[in-house]
Amino acid sequence: xxxxIAFYIFAISTVILFLxxxxxxxxxxxxxxxxxxxxxxxxxxFLLGADFLGVVQLIVYVxxxxxxxxxxxxxxDTTKDVKEKYNSPRLVFLLGGLMAVVFVVIFSAPIIxxxxxxxxxxxxxxxxxxxxxxxxxxxxxxxxEVAAIMLLVAMVAGIILAGKKMDESLTTTVLxxxxxxxxxxxxxxxxx
Amino acid sequence: xxxxxxxxxxxxxxxxxxxGLFFAxxxxxxxxxxxxxxxxxxxxxxxxxxxxxxxxxxxxHVTMMDWISAGALHIPFGFVxxxxxxxxMVVVTTVSTVVHIYSNGYMDHDKSFNRFFSYLSAxxxxxxxxxxxxxxxxxxxxxxxxxxxxxxxxxxxxxxxDVTPDxxxxxxxxxxxxxxxxxxxxxxLGMLVGIFLIYWNVGSLQYDVVFKELPHLEDGILVAxxxxxxxxxxxxxAQFPLHTWLTDAMEGPTPVSALIHAxxxxxxxxxxxxxxNPLYSLDAVSDVSYFIAALGTFVAFFAASMALVNRDxxxxxxxxxxxxxxxxxxxxxxxxxWIALFHLAAHAFFKALLFLGAGxxxxxxxxxxxxxxxxxxxxxxxxxYLYMGIASLALAGLPPLAGxxxxxxxxxxxxxxxxxxxxxxxxxxxxxxAFYSFRQVxxxxxxxxxxxxxxFHPHEMYxxxxxxxxxxxxxxxxxxxFQDSFHEFIIKLLPEYEMSxxxxxxxxxxxLLVLFFAVSGxxxxxxxxxxxxxxxxxxxxxxxxxxxxxxxxNQYYIPAFYVEFIVxxxxxxxxxxxxxxxxxxxxxxxxxxxxxxxxxxxxxxxxNGNLSSYLNWMGIGAVLLILASxxxxxxx
Amino acid sequence: MIGISxxxxxxxxxxxxxxxxxxxxxxxxxxxxxxEVMLNAVNIAFAAIGNYYGDLSGQMFAFxxxxxxASEVAVGLGLLIVLYKKYNTLDLDIISxxxx
Numbered sequence: 063x064x065x066x067i068a069f070y071i072f073a074i075s076t077v078i079l080f081l082x083x084x085x086x087x088x089x090x091x092x093x094x095x096x097x098x099x100x101x102x103x104x105x106x107x108f109l110l111g112a113d114f115l116g117v118v119q120l121i122v123y124v125x126x127x128x129x130x131x132x133x134x135x136x137x138x139d140t141t142k143d144v145k146e147k148y149n150s151p152r153l154v155f156l157l158g159g160l161m162a163v164v165f166v167v168i169f170s171a172p173i174i175x176x177x178x179x180x181x182x183x184x185x186x187x188x189x190x191x192x193x194x195x196x197x198x199x200x201x202x203x204x205x206x207e208v209a210a211i212m213l214l215v216a217m218v219a220g221i222i223l224a225g226k227k228m229d230e231s232l233t234t235t236v237l238x239x240x241x242x243x244x245x246x247x248x249x250x251x252x253x254x
Numbered sequence: 255x256x257x258x259x260x261x262x263x264x265x266x267x268x269x270x271x272x273x274g275l276f277f278a279x280x281x282x283x284x285x286x287x288x289x290x291x292x293x294x295x296x297x298x299x300x301x302x303x304x305x306x307x308x309x310x311x312x313x314x315h316v317t318m319m320d321w322i323s324a325g326a327l328h329i330p331f332g333f334v335x336x337x338x339x340x341x342x343m344v345v346v347t348t349v350s351t352v353v354h355i356y357s358n359g360y361m362d363h364d365k366s367f368n369r370f371f372s373y374l375s376a377x378x379x380x381x382x383x384x385x386x387x388x389x390x391x392x393x394x395x396x397x398x399x400x401x402x403x404x405x406x407x408x409x410x411x412x413x414x415x416d417v418t419p420d421x422x423x424x425x426x427x428x429x430x431x432x433x434x435x436x437x438x439x440x441x442x443l444g445m446l447v448g449i450f451l452i453y454w455n456v457g458s459l460q461y462d463v464v465f466k467e468l469p470h471l472e473d474g475i476l477v478a479x480x481x482x483x484x485x486x487x488x489x490x491x492a493q494f495p496l497h498t499w500l501t502d503a504m505e506g507p508t509p510v511s512a513l514i515h516a517x518x519x520x521x522x523x524x525x526x527x528x529x530x531n532p533l534y535s536l537d538a539v540s541d542v543s544y545f546i547a548a549l550g551t552f553v554a555f556f557a558a559s560m561a562l563v564n565r566d567x568x569x570x571x572x573x574x575x576x577x578x579x580x581x582x583x584x585x586x587x588x589x590x591x592w593i594a595l596f597h598l599a600a601h602a603f604f605k606a607l608l609f610l611g612a613g614x615x616x617x618x619x620x621x622x623x624x625x626x627x628x629x630x631x632x633x634x635x636x637x638x639y640l641y642m643g644i645a646s647l648a649l650a651g652l653p654p655l656a657g658x659x660x661x662x663x664x665x666x667x668x669x670x671x672x673x674x675x676x677x678x679x680x681x682x683x684x685x686x687x688a689f690y691s692f693r694q695v696x697x698x699x700x701x702x703x704x705x706x707x708x709x710f711h712p713h714e715m716y717x718x719x720x721x722x723x724x725x726x727x728x729x730x731x732x733x734x735x736f737q738d739s740f741h742e743f744i745i746k747l748l749p750e751y752e753m754s755x756x757x758x759x760x761x762x763x764x765x766l767l768v769l770f771f772a773v774s775g776x777x778x779x780x781x782x783x784x785x786x787x788x789x790x791x792x793x794x795x796x797x798x799x800x801x802x803x804x805x806x807x808n809q810y811y812i813p814a815f816y817v818e819f820i821v822x823x824x825x826x827x828x829x830x831x832x833x834x835x836x837x838x839x840x841x842x843x844x845x846x847x848x849x850x851x852x853x854x855x856x857x858x859x860x861x862n863g864n865l866s867s868y869l870n871w872m873g874i875g876a877v878l879l880i881l882a883s884x885x886x887x888x889x890x
Numbered sequence: 891m892i893g894i895s896x897x898x899x900x901x902x903x904x905x906x907x908x909x910x911x912x913x914x915x916x917x918x919x920x921x922x923x924x925x926e927v928m929l930n931a932v933n934i935a936f937a938a939i940g941n942y943y944g945d946l947s948g949q950m951f952a953f954x955x956x957x958x959x960a961s962e963v964a965v966g967l968g969l970l971i972v973l974y975k976k977y978n979t980l981d982l983d984i985i986s987x988x989x990x
Contacts, residue, residue, distance in 0.1 A: 069892045080927050084911035110941040127963050134967040146916040158910035164884045165902025197946045209957040216961030223968025863986040873913045
C-alpha cells in the first residue's frame with residue numbers, strides 16, 4: 063500500500079517536473095525542476111530495491127551533473143527568458159503524443175518473458191551494494207574500467223574546451239566571425 | 255608434338271600482343287618489323303614440321319582446356335592437326351611470312367606501322383584458330399576473328415574522307431570495311447543457324463562426333479544444315495550475291511589484300527565445305543552440293559566477265575580471286591574435295607604474288623591504280639614484271655605452272671561428272687582469265703609509256719622485298735608438280751576422287767582445249783594491249799559507251815541495286831523506328847530520370863543546415879520505427 | 891500492487907516528454923536537459939526490469955548510462971561554452987552552419 067502511494071506520488075511529481083523542464087522558458091526553472099525530477103527518480107530506485115543505484119543517482123545526477131549545469135549557466139546569460147521560435151508545435155506534440163501512446167500500448171500488453179534466463183541473479187542474504195559490487199567487479203569488470211577511462215577522457219576534454227581563454231569575458235565581448243583573410247593568416251602563422 | 259601445335263598457333267598471337275601492347279602509340283619501330291615476321295616464320299617452321307609429322311604418323315589431336323561447360327553443352331578448347339588443317343596451316347603461314355616481310359617495305363612510310371603489324375599478326379592467329387579448331391565453335395571463333403581483323407585492316411586508313419561512288423566505287427576505306435563486315439554478318443547468321451542445328455540434332459560440336467552422327471539424321475535436317483553452313487561460306491568467300499564487299503575491300507593496304515582477300519580468309523568458305531565433306535558428300539544433300547558447284551561456276555564466269563573491263567589494278571585481281579574461288583567451290587560441290595584444296599593452296603601462292611606485285615606497282619606509281627595510266631613499266635620494274643608475269647601465267651593455267659595442274663583438274667572433274675554445261679563454262683572462263691590477267695600485265699608493263707604523260711616517276715621496290723617475294727614465285731611455279739604426292743597425302747583424310755576411264759581417255763584433248771582457250775586469251779590480250787607505235791592501245795569511246803561495257807563496268811548494276819532496294823528502304827525504315835524509339839523507349843528512360851531528379855530536387859530542402867529540423871526528421875523516423883515495432887509486437 | 895508495467899509506462903511517458911523537448915527546443919542547453927530526461931526515463935525501465943527478473947544486469951546498465959551521461963555533460967558543456975564564445979548565442983536557428 064505504501065509502495066502504491068509512493069509510486070504515484072513519485073510518478074506524478076516526476077512527470078510534472080519534467081514537463082516544466084521541457085516547456086519552461088526560463089533556464090533556471092528548467093534546471094531546478096530537472097534536479098527535482100532526478101531526486102524523484104532516485105525514489106523509484108529505492109522502491110525497486112536498487113538502493114545503491116538510487117544513491118548513485120542522487121550523487122552523480124543531482125550532485126555532480128546538476129552542479130556542472132549550474133556552473134555552466136554562469137557562463138551564459140540566464141537572466142532573460144530563452145527566446146525560441148517554434149516552427150511546428152503541433153507536429154512536435156503529435157509525434158511526442160504518438161510515441162507516448164505507442165509506449166503505453168506496448169507496455170500495457172502482457173509481457174511475454176517467462177522463458178527469459180536470469181543472467182546475474184541477486185544473491186540472497188547480501189545487501190544491494192555488496193551484490194552490485196560483486197557483479198560489477200566480476201562480470202562487468204572490463205566495461206567498468208572502460209567507463210572509468212571514458213570519464214577521465216571526458217573530464218580532460220571538458221577542462222580543455224571550457225578552460226581556454228578563461229580570462230576573457232564571454233558575455234560582454236563578442237569575437238568577430240572569422241573571415242577569410244584572417245583565417246589565411248592564422249594558417250600562415252601555424253605553418254611557421 | 256603438342257608443343258609444336260601450340261607454337262604454330264600462338265606465335266602469331268604473341269606477335270600481335272607484342273606489337274599491340276608495347277608499340278601501339280609509338281612511331282614506326284623497326285623492332286616490330288623484325289620480331290613479327292620472325293614469329294610468323296617460327297609458326298611456319300612449326301607448321302612444316304607438323305606437316306611431316308602428320309604425313310608419317312597421322313593426325314594430332316590436342317585439348318588445351320575445357321572452354322565452355324554449361325549443362326549438356328561441353329566444348330573443349332581443342333585443336334586437331336590433320337591432313338587438311340596442316341595444309342591450310344602451311345599455306346597460311348607461308349603467305350603470311352612473305353606478306354609480313356613485304357609489309358616492312360610497303361608500309362615503310364606509314365605512321366601506323368606498328369598498329370598494322372599488330373592487326374596482321376592477330377589475323378594470322380585467328381586464321382590458325384579457324385583451321386586448327388576441332389569443333390564448330392572454335393571454327394566460328396576463328397571465323398569471326400578473321401572477320402574482325404579484316405574489318406580493322408580494310409579500314410586501316412580510316413581517316414580518308416568519304417567520296418561519291420563515281421570517283422571511288424568503294425567510297426572510302428571505312429565504308430568498305432563496314433560493308434565487308436555487314437555483308438559477313440548476314441552470312442554468319444546462316445552459319446550460326448547451321449551450328450545450332452548441328453548442336454540440336456547431334457548434341458555436340460566436335461567434328462568427329464558430328465560427322466559420325468550425320469548419316470543417322472533426317473534428310474530435311476541435313477539439307478538445312480548444309481544450306482545454312484554454305485550461306486556462311488558464301489559470305490566469307492564472297493560468292494554471289496554477297497560478293498560486292500570483296501572488290502571494295504581493296505581499299506585496304508595491298509599486303510592485306512594479298513593475305514586476307516586473296517590467299518587465306520576468303521578461302522575459309524571453301525575450307526569449311528572441305529572440312530564438312532562428310533556432310534556434303536551425303537546422298538541426301540547432293541542437290542545442295544550440285545547447287546554449290548553450279549553457283550561456283552556461275553561466279554567464276556560472272557567475276558571473270560567483270561574483270562574484263564575494269565581499269566583498277568587491284569580490283570581486277572580481286573575479281574580474279576572471286577573467279578578462282580568459284581572454281582574451288584565448283585570442285586568441292588562436285589565432290590572433288592582434294593582438288594578444291596589443291597587449287598586453294600596453289601591459288602594462294604600465285605594470287606598473293608600477284609597482289610604483292612600490284613603493291614609494288616602502286617608503290618612505284620604513288621598509289622595510282624588506273625592501269626590506263628601505266629604502261630611500259632617493265633623497263634623500271636624488271637623484278638616486279640617477272641613476278642607478275644609468273645603469277646599471271648600461273649593464273650591463266652599455263653603448264654608447267656601451278657595453276658595449270660589445279661585448274662585443269664577442276665575442269666576435268668566437271669567433265670567427269672557429266673555436267674557439260676559447267677564444264678564448258680569453266681573452260682570458257684579459263685580463256686577469259688588468261689585474257690584479263692594478261693590485259694592487266696600488258697597494260698601495266700608493256701606498250702606505250704603512258705605514265706609519263708601523267709608525270710609519274712616510277713621506281714623499283716626495295717631489293718629485300720623482291721627477295722622476300724621469291725618463295726611465292728618459286729611456289730607459284732613448282733606447286734603443281736607435287737600434285738601426285740599431295741594427292742597421296744591428302745586422301746588419307748579426304749574422300750578419293752578418281753577420274754573415270756572415259757575421262758582419262760579424253761584427258762589429253764580436254765587439257766589441250768583449256769590450253770587453247772588460255773593461249774588464245776593471252777594472244778588477244780597481247781595484240782590489243784602490248785603493242786607500241788601505231789597499233790598501240792587507245793581508249794575506244796565507241797566500245798566504252800556500249801551496253802555490255804557499261805553493264806560490266808558497273809558490276810551488272812548490283813551495287814547500285816543493293817543501294818536502291820536494300821540500303822535506302824532500310825534507312826527509311828530505320829528513320830521511322832528511330833522516331834518510335836525516341837517517342838517510346840527514350841521517353842520512358844527520360845521519364846524515370848526526371849522522376850528521380852525531381853524527387854531529389856524537392857527533397858533537397860531537408861538539407862537546410864538547421865540542426866533542429868534535422869532532429870525533427872530524426873524524431874519522425876524514430877516514431878515510425880517504434881510504430882513498426884509496436885505493430886510487429888501486436889501482430890506477433 | 892505495482893507491477894512492472896506501471897514502471898514501464900511511466901518510463902515511456904517520461905521518455906516521450908524528453909522526446910518532445912528534443913523536438914521542440916531550439917536552445918542547446920535546453921536540448922541537453924531534454925536528453926537528460928530521456929536518459930533518466932530509460933534508467934527507470936532498466937531498474938524495473940532488473941528488479942522484475944531478479945537480475946542485477948539491469949542496474950549495471952543503468953550505472954553505465956549514468957557514467958555516459960556524466961561524461962556527455964562534461965564534454966557537451968565544454969563544447970557549448972566554445973560555441974557560445976564564438977556565436978554569443980546557443981540558438982540553433984542562428985547557428986545553422988551546416989547548410990549544404
